[in-house]
Amino acid sequence: MTLEDLADINPEALTADGLAEAIIGFGQQWTANPVVIYDYDKCIEIFMKDNNWDYDEAVEWMEFNVVCAYYGKGTPIFMTPYTPED
DSSP: OHHHHHHHHOOOOOOOOOOGGGEEEEEEOTTTEEEEEHHHHHHHHHHHHHHHHOOOHHHHHIIIITOOOOOSOOOOOOEEOOOOOO
């Protein structure tokens, strides 16, 4: 599926400016339309690189301005990959 396909299925699906490289896919729950899923860690890397921020600055920006922003049912998901404990 592409972003164009997603827009056809869910015109309310939103994307985050400047974070296209962090898109890892699309997801949905029962009865909900699909939305964009971003890799949280990749978003942090992008903010650090683009703004010359350290890790803590990027996390603070990400948490306050991105993760906490809710724009309705089309709001993207920011996920952290699961790492099983050995």
